[in-house]
């Protein structure tokens with residue numbers, strides 16, 4: 494059983510075919526349509542289709558004014574693209590520990606991480622659960638620092654009735670095949686801030702603006718555009734979004750029921766008022782269970798599982814550059830070692846859920862008894 498299988502079909506193929514036949518392949522009418530769909534869905538004034546969430550995060554940081562020498566506060570537990578874009582902007586990532594219950598940035602630790610050089614805070618909505626944005630925004634506002642959501646996993650997640658990607662200055666979604674919807678590779682930046690939108694429009698496409706005859710280049714911008722070929726897939730995916738979210742939440746509820754109370758396993762917590770998108774279903778294993786052995790055993794039993802995500806300070810690049818001791822980031826370090834992502838996608842059946850649960854239970858029993 495695979496960890497994830499994207500839900501695509503005939504409509505994706507048809508729309509891609511139309512783009513290929515049109516002869517207009519790069520960013521054009523399809524990307525604009527996809528942007529309108531995401532803006533309407535999230536309630537953002539603007540949406541910018543980009544080539545990935547990574548380029549979207551970089552674009553948003555640059556447009557928000559982060560510059561070399563600055564500091565950007567991020568949670569330590571995320572896919573390392575979250576920190577890489579900070580480095581690419583010449584700034585320093587400042588890692589804050591997470592709340593082990595939600596895997597999200599712990600707002601109680603945020604203020605201590607802010608210095609006179611902090612020019613952005615970038616919380617991550619881990620696995621599709623929104624970070625605790627009210628206290629984060631309150632602290633950020635008091636210090637006059639913009640907040641950008643790494644909402645890569647969180648399309649369709651809500652925080653007290655508000656959509657992920659609209660909870661701060663800007664939000665960035667990913668459409669990598671392991672995300673809620675896919676365009677193969679792709680991303681989207683949402684914002685309702687006009688000035689930020691104007692800067693992103695220019696920076697996304699070579700720093701150019703339209704002149705009377707030719708383009709005029711007013712900044713050293715990027716090519717971070719999403720092609721119409723990819724956008725066509727995204728348009729077809731948007732028609733499936735409600736069904737995808739409904740099925741992901743149904744499968745997650747089935748997992749909650751069969752895994753709650755299982756020896757050695759803690760199911761994902763969802764604080765009141767929040768709706769998880771369940772990009773990944775991530776359990777936390779007891780500390781004494783060797784998570785990597787569980788992964789090997791389950792793979793041997795034909796169930797693909799993997800780690801949760803990365804404690805970034807543990808990665809060689811960040812370790813060598815910053816040398817942050819594990820004791821200062823204990824929850825992220827523990828999550829790095831003990832979190833386990835199990836298969837979750839819309840096509841998963843109740844029989845599959847039972848199989849994953851029983852395979853996990855027997856893997857834990859084996860590891861605990863030292864049998865395998």
Ligand SMILES: Cc1ncc(COP(=O)(O)O)c(C=O)c1O
Nearest residue numbers: 545546547572574645667668669
């Ligand atoms: C939290 C987070 N941020 C950023 C990214 C990067 O997304 P992309 O692959 O679209 O660049 C990912 C992808 O795994 C992610 O999980």
